[in-house]
Amino acid sequence: MIMSMRLKKLLVLSLSVSLALTDIFTAVGMRSVTAAVSKTKQVKGKNVKKIKVTVAQKKTIKAPKSEKKAVWSILSGKQNISVIKKGKGEIKIKAQKSGSAKLQAKQGKKKTTYDITVKKQAPKKSEVKQLTKFYKECFIKSSKEMGNNWYADGDDFLHDKWIEWDDYGYIRGMSLESTDTFTEIDLPRFKKIKYFGSFWGMSKLKKFDLGNNPTLECVFLKNVDVEDDTIFENLNEINVSKCKNLRVIDIEQAGEKFTELDLSSNDKLNSLGLEGLRGLKQLKMPETDNLKEIVVKETALESLALEKYTKLDKVCVGGNQFDILKINMEQKTEKDIENMYLLFDNNLKVEFISSKSGIVPNIKRLDNHNLWAGIVFSNYVVTDYEIPECW
Known part of the structure; x- marks a missing residue:
């Protein structure tokens, strides 16, 4: 059967329209997908x-x-x-x-x-002013007295690597770098300072006055050079009176001139470290019962009264001038006693005050040369910067 001319024309026209519509739909569809992807990226961003x-x-x-x-x-x-x-x-x-x-x-x-x-907030102007004054009084003054120019006017103390600023622009803490230039430190009353001290040599230092600072929590004079036992040899006075929030004090290696330490007003003290204080003869302890950790080694103390401290759980004593020590166990549970860490030298007689019978804590005894081996006291962490262990 022969297809009519009119039918052929209709078929050709239909095919052309179909192809055209397919191209249009394909193009529109691709644009739609592309637009959708772009929109998704845009929204995600x-x-x-x-x-x-x-x-x-x-x-x-x-x-x-x-x-x-x-x-x-x-x-x-x-x-x-x-x-x-x-x-x-x-x-x-x-x-x-x-x-x-x-x-x-x-x-x-x-x-x-x-x-x-x-x-963080930018440093407070009052803190910067106090810091500048502190450096001028301590570092610059003593540097001139020593006849050198280690510290000079115009030095940028604001960005000293040993100074830590808190989130509100106040000085949170300060660790003095190694220097023998200054003889006296009278800490300015920084508004929120929490820790202050040094790990290095200050052989010329005579006076360390930190008194009347309500925010101070940790004081340390640490000797990182174990071979040098005269690192604070001229120190004769440390004042921490009326520092009502002082919790940790750790002092090492002072000479014969440092003979007494008054902690009677530090009611919140819970960790005390005194080591290598060869001249220390008088120690006034706080009246409250917050003390938990204590190290007293190689001092000139002739007695150490710990009877009133019932919360002690870590004690290291040896190399002093007394041979009897009493520790109060009245409020200790069996678990408390089991977790106590006690380390003494062989010459020390330890007596436990307790109404309970048969409960005796485990005591380690070492000779004086190995007294510091194996003892680990809890760290006092003030921030990301970590104060070393109180030994």
Whole structure:
């Protein structure tokens, strides 16, 4: 059967239209997919927002416009930010500590994440002023007295690697670097300083006055050079009176001139380390019962009264001028006694005050040469910077 001319024309026209429509739909479809991908990337990029704040700063964060209510949650860094107020489309936060945090706003299926960076406050002008004064009085003055120019006016003390600033711009702590230039330290009343001391040589130092500082928690004069036993040989006075929050004091290697130490006003003291204080003859202890750790080695003390301290759980004593030590066990449970760490030299007689019979803690006895071997006292951590163990 021969197809009519009219039917052939209709078939050709239909085929042409179909091909044209296919091309159009394909092109439109590809553009739609491409647009969708682009839109997804764009939305994803917008859904993670970065925010910078400073400690103590308050900031209002708004969620994207939407008919749906925003449900807010802190994904991480809860210690660094706090929520003041939540609203339908916004939240008000306050920066608490330096670090980072993640905040999320959920609106239906849509989630928006906020990466928050919390920065420290800049150093306070009052602290910088005090620091400059301190360096001039201690370092520059004594440097001139010694006839050298190790420390001079104009030095950048603000960025000294031994100084630590807290989140609010106050000096949190200071560790003096190795120097023999100064003879006297009268600590300025920094508003929030918590630790102060040195690990290095200060053979010219005579006076260490830290008294009347309400925020001070840790004082240390440590000798990292074990071969040098005269590192604070001219020290004759340490004043920590009325430091009501002092918890740790650790002093090593003072000479014959350092004869007495008064801790009677340090009611919160819980860790005491005194080692190699060859001239120390008088020690006034605090009246409260907070002391938990004590090391007294190689001093000139003729007695050490620990009877009133019922919370002691780590004690290291040896190489002194007394041969009898009494430790109060009245309030100790069997578990407390089991966990006590006691280390004495062979010449020391230890008596335990207790109404309980048959309960005796495990005592280690070592000769004087090995007295410091094996003892580990808890670290006093003031920040990321870690004060060495109180031995």
